[in-house]
Amino acid sequence: MEFLTGGLAAVGAGFFTNPLEVIKTRLQLQGELQARGLYTVHYKNFFHAFYAVAKADGVMALQKGLVPALWYQLYLNGVRLGIYQFAENRGWSLNDKGEVSLMKATAVAVVAGCAGGYIVSPFYLLMSDQEDSFFTAVTDFLLGGVAAVGAGIVSNPLEVVKTRLQLQGELKARGLYTVHYRNFFHAFYVVVKADGLLALHKGLVPGLWYQFLANGTRLGIYKWVDDHGWMTNEKGQVSLLKAIGVSMSASYLGRFISSPFFMVKTHLQAQAAKSVAVGHQHAHSGMTRAFLNIYKEHGVPGLWRGVIGAMPRSAVGSASQLVSFSTCKEVLDGYQVFREKPLLNFFVSSMVGGVFISVFMTPFDVVMTRMYNQGVDSEGKGHLYKNVTDCFIKIWHSEGLYGFYKGFVPSYARLGPHTVLCFMFWDFLKKLEEDYFHKKE
Known part of the structure; x- marks a missing residue:
């Protein structure tokens, strides 16, 4: 407060x-x-x-x-x-x-x-830049947000499945808990059978708000900095260290702003029929009710609960995604591998980005999901995890390395298409904006 x-x-x-x-x-x-x-x-x-x-x-x-x-x-x-x-x-x-x-x-x-x-x-x-730079920056934020929303509509079912798999068997060794979701494909079947087809789009509304705010900030800042040439070296090539620094900083800010929506999205996606429920069940009736419940019980700070656990995930994920995409695209453009097939160029660059982000980010993603979804007491303290470090330690002792890679397949299955769609939408919108608003006389 x-x-x-x-x-x-x-x-x-x-x-x-x-x-x-x-x-x-x-x-x-x-x-x-x-x-x-x-x-x-x-x-x-x-x-x-x-x-x-x-x-x-x-x-x-x-x-x-x-x-x-x-x-x-x-x-x-x-x-x-x-x-x-x-x-x-x-x-x-x-x-x-x-x-x-x-x-x-x-x-x-x-x-x-x-x-x-x-x-x-x-x-x-x-604030201090020129007026045209201000509107350009705002446009970059909007384009990044809209691109992510378009991708989020398509990838939300994969997010639901990923969340369920990451919460399954929480702090329990393999073989000591009931397996409701055997694998990626079986999870789809179980969700639809137990909760209906529309359950694959649970948490869609807060999910789209999260995508708009987080990626509007992240991609917008990245594009704005890139346009000013602050990520290139003397030869005009992308500097890996500069790109990582920019993407991590932009991701931190985007994650902080959008954190309440991501938390509610996680709560809603974890909610399931009692027979297949995993993790803590918050029993929200919808996004608005979820915000009201959280605010009533824990005030404004409660809306940002779990944001600290999201920061490492955002930094690692954003850095690996943006840097791998930019670097791969630059290499392919340089060698003119797909000179006459720009869409294929985007597809390959984005899929490579999806591989890197899945490998490096999944452990942090699991920790973030657990931190956001855990139940809390009257003082807002988590029932299972005290902080991010405690969460890492408990998962390692209880579930081993396997626990950190729960949901890896749906994570890549989501991130691959999401990355492809997000960057394709983003590039399309950037070109559209340049064609219609920056035509030179």
Whole structure:
């Protein structure tokens, strides 16, 4: 609750201070890398800048960048003030006498500020960039989100089957639990037989919201950074380390934003008839009711329960997917393997990406599913796992290496087509956007 309170307070202030932010940005960019007297002075001073902006671009120009600015305020100050208040409430910034310790308070403030600054960096870039760059960035976010939604509609049944297989035999050795789902194909049959054909699309609505928010952020940032050439080396080739860094950072942000939807999606997909139920059964009647139930019992923090367990999965998955796709596509383009068959080029690149992501990500995916789906007590603490490390250790001791690769086949069966469709939709939408909105005269 501390995070939300701090963020909303900053948003309220942001409405009034945004015009000052616009003026500050214009003055800071004026005469960039030029000595005084060698550039045209459009903004003579603080007050003249207000007049010049309003005259040239209209009064509404004083609120340019308002949307990303408010998101920036929400996340920066939500994280910054939230962490500080959280630490203060627990006495972490106090000395033995119960008084505020300057050193401890400073340390907490620095950590909170760094965390907030890291999370909001993309929004600050959008705020300070040019207007056309802002709309280009927003378009990239939308295109990435829509592409993922299109792929998510097709791949959702595979997500349902994967979730069931990953929860089956939770913290039990092989042979010590009832096997409801023998394999990938049998799981489809059992789900349809026990819950009906529509059960293959359980969790579809929150799943699509998750796809839109997570991949809109992830693919949008990746595309935006790629367009600016920040991932290439001196030769114009994709830098592996830079690409991994960008994709992991973008994935972290996307996962955090979309986490509540993924949690509800997991709860709904795990729900099954009693005869074939696996994992904890949350008994939600739908997405809206699920959010209300979680909020009523655990407040706003409860909506982000399990997000820490999702971060490693997102980083590993996104890095392996985006990097393998870009690298493979670049190699195929360079050797002109499928010069006259671009769709086949996308297919091969995406399927290779699916292999890498399945191998590296499945263990983290299992842990994430378990963390999101486990039952919690009245204080929001998990019944089975204390944290991500505890989850890894318990799975290893109880289920061995096999436990980390439960659902591997449906994971690739989902990720392969999903990756193909997502990147094909993404590329198609990018070309469509370029053809219709960026035609040169």
